[in-house]
Amino acid sequence: MLKHYASISLSLLGVSSLLVGQGVGSSPAFQPAPAPVAQAGGSAPTSGIFESNTFLESANRAFDPTSDSMNFEEGSFVWKGRSFNLTEQRAFRARFERFLLASPSSEEQEYALLMADIMERLSVENTNSDEAMFETWELLFRASRFDSDGGNSTIVANQVFNAWRIRKESRGISMSQRELEQLRVTQQEIVANREFTLRRIRERRLLQTSASNRDESETKSDKEAMPSEDAFRVLDLAETEAKIIALESQTALNGLQAKIQFQSQIVSFFMQRRFQHALVLSSFYQLIFKGSQQQLEVGKDELSSFFPNTDLTFTVDTMAFVSREAINDINKGVDAVNTAYAEDRSLIALERLQETFFLGEYSPELNLIPTQQRRHLLDLYRGMIEAGDLAEAKDYNGVAELVEEISKLASDFPKNRILSSLETAKSISDMAVFAASQYRNLGDIDKAREELQNAIEVWPSNPAIREFQQETTKMATVGTQGVQAFDDLISRQDKRAIFERRLELGFALSSDEARLPIFTEVVEQVARIDLLVKQAEEMIKQGNDYAAWELLVEAAKVDQDDAPMNRARAELAPQVADFVLYLNRAERQTESGHYAGALAAYLAAQDVYPASRLCREGIEATSNALMGVLKNEAPVAE
Amino acid sequence: MSLFQSLKNSHTRLQVFAGTLLCVAALTFSSCSGGEFSNLETLPAQQFLEKPIDFLGNTYSVRAQIDSQIKWEKGVGRILAVLPEGSSKRLPVFVSEVVGDNIHIGQRFEMRVRIQEGGLVYVEALRKY
Numbered sequence: 048m049l050k051h052y053a054s055i056s057l058s059l060l061g062v063s064s065l066l067v068g069q070g071v072g073s074s075p076a077f078q079p080a081p082a083p084v085a086q087a088g089g090s091a092p093t094s095g096i097f098e099s100n101t102f103l104e105s106a107n108r109a110f111d112p113t114s115d116s117m118n119f120e121e122g123s124f125v126w127k128g129r130s131f132n133l134t135e136q137r138a139f140r141a142r143f144e145r146f147l148l149a150s151p152s153s154e155e156q157e158y159a160l161l162m163a164d165i166m167e168r169l170s171v172e173n174t175n176s177d178e179a180m181f182e183t184w185e186l187l188f189r190a191s192r193f194d195s196d197g198g199n200s201t202i203v204a205n206q207v208f209n210a211w212r213i214r215k216e217s218r219g220i221s222m223s224q225r226e227l228e229q230l231r232v233t234q235q236e237i238v239a240n241r242e243f244t245l246r247r248i249r250e251r252r253l254l255q256t257s258a259s260n261r262d263e264s265e266t267k268s269d270k271e272a273m274p275s276e277d278a279f280r281v282l283d284l285a286e287t288e289a290k291i292i293a294l295e296s297q298t299a300l301n302g303l304q305a306k307i308q309f310q311s312q313i314v315s316f317f318m319q320r321r322f323q324h325a326l327v328l329s330s331f332y333q334l335i336f337k338g339s340q341q342q343l344e345v346g347k348d349e350l351s352s353f354f355p356n357t358d359l360t361f362t363v364d365t366m367a368f369v370s371r372e373a374i375n376d377i378n379k380g381v382d383a384v385n386t387a388y389a390e391d392r393s394l395i396a397l398e399r400l401q402e403t404f405f406l407g408e409y410s411p412e413l414n415l416i417p418t419q420q421r422r423h424l425l426d427l428y429r430g431m432i433e434a435g436d437l438a439e440a441k442d443y444n445g446v447a448e449l450v451e452e453i454s455k456l457a458s459d460f461p462k463n464r465i466l467s468s469l470e471t472a473k474s475i476s477d478m479a480v481f482a483a484s485q486y487r488n489l490g491d492i493d494k495a496r497e498e499l500q501n502a503i504e505v506w507p508s509n510p511a512i513r514e515f516q517q518e519t520t521k522m523a524t525v526g527t528q529g530v531q532a533f534d535d536l537i538s539r540q541d542k543r544a545i546f547e548r549r550l551e552l553g554f555a556l557s558s559d560e561a562r563l564p565i566f567t568e569v570v571e572q573v574a575r576i577d578l579l580v581k582q583a584e585e586m587i588k589q590g591n592d593y594a595a596w597e598l599l600v601e602a603a604k605v606d607q608d609d610a611p612m613n614r615a616r617a618e619l620a621p622q623v624a625d626f627v628l629y630l631n632r633a634e635r636q637t638e639s640g641h642y643a644g645a646l647a648a649y650l651a652a653q654d655v656y657p658a659s660r661l662c663r664e665g666i667e668a669t670s671n672a673l674m675g676v677l678k679n680e681a682p683v684a685e
Numbered sequence: 686m687s688l689f690q691s692l693k694n695s696h697t698r699l700q701v702f703a704g705t706l707l708c709v710a711a712l713t714f715s716s717c718s719g720g721e722f723s724n725l726e727t728l729p730a731q732q733f734l735e736k737p738i739d740f741l742g743n744t745y746s747v748r749a750q751i752d753s754q755i756k757w758e759k760g761v762g763r764i765l766a767v768l769p770e771g772s773s774k775r776l777p778v779f780v781s782e783v784v785g786d787n788i789h790i791g792q793r794f795e796m797r798v799r800i801q802e803g804g805l806v807y808v809e810a811l812r813k814y
Contacts, residue, residue: 632735636804643777644737644804646755650766651734651774670756670764670777673805677779678761 140432143404147425151414158193159411162323165190169330180334184208187327195411199316199324206312206328210335213305227291234284241280306336307345313366314346321409322370322377329367377407381415388420393457397424397431427456441507443469476506480515487519488550490557522551529555533562537569542606546573576602576609583615592622593656600630600661626655633665642673725797728806730772737804747796747806748814749776751788763788778806785811 168183169175184207190200309332316325333341343361359365380403387396400416407413434449447469454462479502486495502512529552536545545552549570556562579602586595596619602612620627629652636645646669653662728745749767752775757763762781765788769776778798780788785808788794796811 636737641737641803643779643801643806646764646777647734647737647804647806650777654774666755673764673777673779673803674756674758674761676803677805678758 139405142408143401144425144428146404146408146413147421147428149421150418151416154193155195155411155414158190158195159414161186161190161193162327162411165327166323166330169327169334175334180331184331195409197409199321200327202312203324203328203331206309207331207335210305210309210331213301214335217301227287227294231284231287231291234280234287238280238284303344309336310343310363311345313363314343317366317370319409320373320406322373322407323410326367326370326374329363329370332363333367373406374410374412377403377410377412380406381412384416385420388424392459393423393427394459396420397427397457400424423456427453430456441472441505443473443506444508472505473509476502476509477511479505480509480511484515484518488553518550522554530559530562533566537565540608542569542573543609543611545569546577572605573609576605576612579605580612580615583619587619592619593626593659595619596623596626597659597661626652626659629655630661630665633669637665637669637672642669642676645669646673728769728776728798728800730769730774730776733776733800733804733806734774737800740800741802741804742800744797744799744809747776747778747798748793749778749796750793751790753790754788767794776806778808780808780811784808 165183165186168179168186184204187200187204187207190196191198191204309328313325313328313332316322316328341362341364343363343366347361380399384396384400384403387393387399404413430449430453434446434453437445437449447466450460450462450465450469454460479498483495483498483502486492486498499512499515502509506512532548533545533552533556536542536548545566546569549566552566553570556566579598583595583598583602586592586598596616599612599616599619602609603616606612629648633645633648633652636642636648646666649662649665649669653659653666656662725744725746728740728747730747733740747767747769749769752766752768755764755766755777760782762779763785765778765780766775767778778796793814794811795814796808799807799809801807
């Protein structure tokens with residue numbers, strides 16, 4: 048038996064470490080336990096499956112500051128049914144905390160005004176002459192000088208400039224093309240006139256000469272002369288036409304290239320959630336390219352993921368519309384955050400801020416959130432992240448402390464729900480430890496280990512687990528000296544000491560067939576005395592001193608030398624002196640064989656306490672004895 | 686005259702003798718019935734309870750009410766718990782079969798008792814009152 052407890056003690060640490068992360072594999076150190084040891088007044092615990100995940104589920108919901116639209120497991124953020132790549136949670140957290148730590152500056156306000164001005168200028172409501180567009184284009188370079196812009200306005204400006212350059216090149220090409228077309232007309236005329244002239248000369252000559260031979264020789268000489276000159280003229284014409292086709296192709300190619308570059312950049316801005324720049328670039332596109340060129344040629348696959356189950360034709364207008372919608376949503380989100388914060392709903396403010404931040408991370412509108420508010424939400428955010436981590440690690444004490452702090456920061460935080468779940472989890476763990484102790488004391492090592500596993504799974508840092516470990520270790524150590532200690536105590540008849548050291552002695556004597564029955568009897572005796580003394584105390588509380596005395600008398604029959612019992616009797620005796628007097632007298636008379644006197648004393652005692660069990664039994668016993676004596680003796684009647 | 690006087694004296698003597706006889710008879714009757722209890726001391730129940738051994742061999746009169754029958758043995762008798770007058774504590778008494786016949790709970794008896802070995806209150810005679 049000792050080795051079992053030693054194995055519990057030694058393997059506890061291993062079990063603890065194994066159980067935190069995974070289910071426990073069976074340790075070879077554990078072996079089936081032999082017969083149970085002393086009952087030790089303990090009841091067999093009930094084993095069961097504890098719902099250890101209840102708290103975690105609750106905590107995960109409560110401590111997750113991210114909103115429902117964020118899914119870090121899939122790395123996506125859903126906005127109006129459209130998914131954005133959320134990247135890694137840690138990276139997002141870093142950017143979000145950086146935002147909460149930053150303070151909006153006047154420079155950022157200037158930048159916001161400038162971007163608003165640019166978008167206003169590009170509006171179709173305003174004059175969109177080349178000069179006005181050029182002035183707007185120049186503003187982009189001013190915008191790019193702000194840190195908030197991140198140089199993206201320069202990219203917009205470059206795209207516009209590139210489009211203009213290509214358009215200019217196309218104009219040059221158009222001029223060349225027109226010249227070539229004029230040349231071609233001339234050449235065509237030359238070729239056509241040349242053939243006409245030659246035909247007329249030949250017809251005139253045919254009229255002037257009659258000799259057929261001569262005609263044939265002349266015709267032959269004409270035919271030999273015509274191909275060389277005619278061919279050159281045709282060749283020139285073909286060359287001109289080829290140049291025209293080449294110029295046409297180049298023009299088309301340049302136009303397509305500019306359009307694709309423009310569209311690509313718009314899609315890129317949109318995907319990066321730089322909605323303002325996407326909107327500015329879209330506006331420039333609409334002004335630079337004609338209406339027939341509005342359909343998107345690139346980024347269709349990317350956009351399809353935002354608009355699933357649709358056969359829409361994506362255009363630059365679509366991009367502008369969605370970008371504008373996003374900006375509007377950001378504005379509304381900022382308003383919601385500020386309103387929730389003003390109404391002391393910090394938790395809601397934090398959730399909405401995260402959504403708004405992710406959507407409008409690069410939008411100047413977020414600067415409308417004041418610095419002090421950001422700091423407050425940062426504290427709340429950090430507290431919730433930390434509480435979530437502690438809950439994951441099942442450090443319930445740490446969680447409880449943080450919950451108090453969080454509830455001070457956010458009055459809408461569900462503090463009571465968390466604390467309630469926490470207490471439940473703690474209780475479950477404590478119950479499992481208690482059950483493990485009971486099973487250990489009964490010698491059922493397998494069940495003790497099972498209960499301990501439950502306790503560790505629910506609350507690994509439960510102090511009761513460590514106490515259990517220390518207690519078990521102590522038992523294993525002391526058990527080796529238990530036999531000697533028991534012999535000493537039993538020789539002194541110190542039953543109370545044996546009872547108080549019953550656990551350690553139980554281990555030591557568990558396989559000692561000679562001492563174990565004695566040990567068991569002693570423990571049961573003292574346990575019964577304790578029980579009777581407790582019952583007597585309860586009777587005294589109820590004002591029933593005589594019943595209490597009878598219980599103590601019963602206890603004294605078990606062991607009349609038990610100190611706590613005698614102390615209780617001494618304290619109670621004055622209150623029941625009359626009753627005790629007759630009882631003692633009855634006992635003495637009985638011992639002397641004076642049954643009639645004993646019977647008289649019992650009757651007198653019963654008159655004091657009619658419900659007395661001792662009196663009833665004493666009367667029965669002494670009357671039987673007395674009648675037996677009288678039966679054997681002759682009547683003395685005269 | 687002397688005869689008359691002689692007869693008169695003899696009649697007087699007869700009357701005296703008859704009266705004497707009547708007195709003797711009355712005394713004899715009283716001593717044989719109620720008179721045998723009235724001469725006895727009443728058992729001091731409280732003192733007896735405290736130390737019965739001091740009363741061994743004595744005979745007393747006890748006027749008491751039957752409280753309960755503790756034990757009955759055929760051919761032997763019965764042990765009764767009685768409540769003596771003037772006492773709050775009951776006493777056990779033994780009534781042998783030859784002394785008592787029908788005894789009911791609640792009845793009052795005047796008893797002549799003898800304290801025997803072991804403090805036994807032995808009822809030698811009893812009568813209702």
